[in-house]
Amino acid sequence: MSWLTALVGPDDGSAATWQFCVRALLLLPYGILCIRIAGRRTFSNLTPLDIFVAIVVGSNISRTMTGRAPFLPTLAATLLLVVLHRMLAMATVHSNLLARFIKGRPVELVRDGKIDRAALRSNHLSDDDLIEALRMEQTVRVEDVALATFERGGKISVVPKSKAREA
Structure with a gap:
């Protein structure tokens, strides 16, 4: 893991300019991957869950970009949140009660x-x-x-x- 720290810099906001650029290069495809996993509906007709996930994903990627959050743990937690969002979205197709709770009526x-x-x-x-x-x-x-x-x-x-x- 020392190679990753050397590549992206420390998580205290003191990374070099080129390390922030490496973070940006890594986070762009990561952000696109999160959006693809979450699905198109996340950013079309937003439900409370969609809004929450969009805000947290954006915030986490921003904090990771600026070095204010640990790189890999934040990416892992963000990916987990996006996968949970996708699973809940799929579950709402099969449960009207869950759909009403998450999406409203x-x-x-x-x-x-x-x-x-x-x-x-x-x-x-x-x-x-x-x-x-x-x-x-x-x-x-x-x-x-x-x-x-x-x-x-x-x-x-x-x-x-x-x-x-x-x-």
């Missing part, structure tokens, strides 16, 4: 043009948030909405009445 905000104000309040959404989401989906009036749902990933999806009739 979708909440109907509008049905047949009627706003569920209690659902808005319980999700800390204002009328302006809802109207913005409608505009983002090219819908102007709440009355024109068959269904608007606050999805598990934090996005509001909208089904206009015209499209609901087509289905």
